Amino acid sequence: MASIRSGNKSVLLVVDVQVNVVKGAWEAPRVIGNVALSVKRARAQKVPIVWVQHADDDLVKDSPGWQWVPELIPAADERLLHKQFNSCFEHTPLDEELAKLGVTHIVLAGCATNWCIRATAYGALERGYDLTLIKDAHTTKTLELENGMKLEAATLVEDLNIAMTWLSYPGRKNTTVAAEAVEFYGEGGKRL
Template sequence: MATLRDGNKSVLLVVDVQVGVMSGAWDASRIIKNIARTVERARLQEIPVIWVQHADADLLYDSPEWQWVPELVALKNELLIHKHFNSSFEQTALDEELARLGVTHIVLAGASSNWCIRATAYGALERGYDLTLVKDAHATKSIDLDHGTKLEASSIISELNIAMTWLSYPGRVNGIATAEEIDFSVPGGVRK
């Protein structure tokens, strides 16, 4: 059973916007601009920004591919979480840091939509956080399946956006918003 969070304090979580992850991602330059815009808006509203950076056998720590894309630069006072699994919560200090900050609402952007963004979104909801996925600020690559079918990146992104509007967890609010319309003060991301 999830621990529901009292209050209304938001954070922006930027996940895996690294050179190797974004290389070949669908519409990467537009997505990166939207992530940068979301970071800018969070900073202007004094919303904490937490950066999550992945490393594994395919994305080696401190390699050129592991680095953040040059368009995104974390400030010295912004928290950095290193991870080795899809979910930003698994075997990291993220949950403890969010508790320390009193966070109740996670605004999520980054890559890859079908792996780390999906796993982190579900992980947040399962831990009792409200969640807003920035629907035009997450990316992935198309996937060629063994039997000749191709899952297009744009469809993967759209499917996750739809899922985040239809999911229902007791006592939590989730939704989607664009980088331009995101309201960090509203669980679900858009003032109604």
């Protein structure tokens, strides 16, 4: 059973908006713009931002494709974590960083919907965090399966948006919201 976290302090978690991750992704320019809008709003409201950057055999650390997209650059005072697994919680200090910040509510954006965003969303809920998925600030690529079947990116995005609206966990809240309507919370659960 998850430890339910008391309070309601937000963090914006920006996941894997890297050059080769978004290259060829569904509506990437629009989604990157919505992630950038979310970052701008979080910074204006002094909400902490945690950036998570993926590396593996196909996405080599420090390579040009591993870099953040030019529209999104972490500020010097914002936390940056590196990961090698889909969930931002696996083999990273994310949980510890969130505890230091007193975070109970994760606002989530980034790539790729069906891999790292899905795994991180479920990982957050399973660890007792409230979760808001920014429904127009995550994307992925269409999957072409060996049998010739295609899983369209737009469908994968909509599937996760629906799941995050209708899932039910005891003592936790989860929802989706558009980037322009995200509400962040500060100390004491006050809307910022």
